Amino acid sequence: MAELTYRDAVAAGIAQEMARDDRVVFLGEDVAAAGGVFKATVGLLEKFGPRRVRDCPISEQAILGAAMGAAMTGLRPIAEIMFSDFLAVCWDIVANEIAKSRYMTNGQISLPLVIRTANGAGSRFGAQHSQAVENWAMMIPGIKVVAPAFPADVKGLLAAAVRDPDPVLFFEQKSLYSMKGEVPDGEYVDELGKAKVLRVGKDCTIVALASMVHKALDAAIILEKEHGILATVIDVRSLVPLDTQTILSEVAKTGRLFTVEENPRLCGWGAEIVSIVAEECFWHLDAPIMRITTPHVPLPSADLLEDNTIPSVARIVREIREKLD
């Protein structure tokens, strides 16, 4: 085991896969010589050279289109989209081309590629550089969607994503890049489609993703210490494929479900999960399900405003307490 930052785990995961498989290549804006604007890909150019680690123009459609063309002709590209908000610039390539080509060609086209991107708020970048958009990806049939909360998961799930024969959108939380965590040494590969139960408590089940996992864990500690409420916390980790069974079995044990979602209210990832629970776990519920989300607004920039828009630990504690008291 080693202690790595979330950003170093990104580089470690990419390096692990590039060392193992010569078909793995990496492209993006400022990713090679500069090591990435978030310094998440430092050292890769030095280790693997300019043939395999390439800087691109500001051309998101070309970057993802090229990744797609390379993937269908024998390579296993990792493409970076610097801020997840920019996926909107090249959404055609993601949603209409990459997601649909295998299906439309009845299996002729294979696209073993990974698109990794810096997602989410908390870094004061304003509305167009702070969105959490993993829910956009979840809605499109044909792409897998992953959002790790811990450095170990970054390395392991990135490795799993690279080895996956299908296209994967890998959402890194930019506000977590400096976070430290234990990461297994040596070759480490995790599994897509597996949620993790991080904490067990009999009173309620909290389902969270990425940065909200840490807020949920902090809230659970306060709920227990100050209010005697014992919460289970589940890190979803993978939206597609979704580990529905873990979520359903945990909700059945407590009878109360709360989601904590960074997406704006409408059609956040939790909306689908609560719909599944309401349909398949209804008779185990003791009370209505509650989603704790960002309100349905673009994100404001000022520190005070941003902190009070995305779910805070205080708001999570308050909203759960109000429902359980």
Place this chain on the structure above:
Amino acid sequence: MSLGQEAIAAAFGVAMRPDDWTFCTYRGHAHTLARGASMEGVLGELMGRQCGLLGGKGGSMHLTDVKKGAMGSYAIIGAHLPVAAGAAWSAQYRGTEQVAVCFFGDGTTNIGAFHEALNFSAVWKLPVIYVCENNLYMEYTPISAVTAVEHPAADRASAYGLPSIVVDGNDADAVYKVASDALAKARAGGGPSLIEAMTYRHSGHSRADPGKYRPEGELEKWLLRDPVVTYRERLLKNGFNEPTLKDMEAVAMSKVDAATATAKASPLPSVDDIEKNVWADGGAAWRN
């Protein structure tokens, strides 16, 4: 369909090697056939039958035959240009002599992905050939009404450091020459080419379009330059034996008839195919 534009697909089809790649638009029927895809596969897909190249899953606009290097027909304008660049990158990376050839219409030259793909390909010196089939109309609108320059592709080439190349797209020999030169350049590491081939489509933009926006006499003028008819005349003028030519045409027509019959006789796809081939494992599951 491709009626009236056949010379471009045919000439490139002959000039290309089997391991080169074709990327084309929803008007990809001639291109897919020119790479060697079976007629019953193409006709079957148009009819939504099991024998279709895509088993009825993709339809007329998405003809693909990966085994023949036909890497897809793309229905979103411009999307396949950067994809072709990616295939070319793969060849460059793996050190093969493969070339990606990307066909699109005049209207494509005004969309963002065109610009991104051309610049990207030029900077990385990729073995990709971009072929603009200028049939004078962007769907229902004359291309001249919506483009700032006269030659929508060739007049943009200098923006990417590339030479301006215009060719008579209805002259198969002329296209073959330009294609061969561009392929040789790409294989030698000389980078991308942008070629504008002047042509005309005999039908409307789609099945729904009778093409009434065309000025009087324009269609008739271009029918006189039908690439298939004029090439036939050229063969005969150069001494090709006419009875032999007639036999070849008869054989071709009977093959078309046979393929049509095969496609018509092919069963409809199973509704079980709906949830197949979203993923590499052949399934569509998003949850456990």
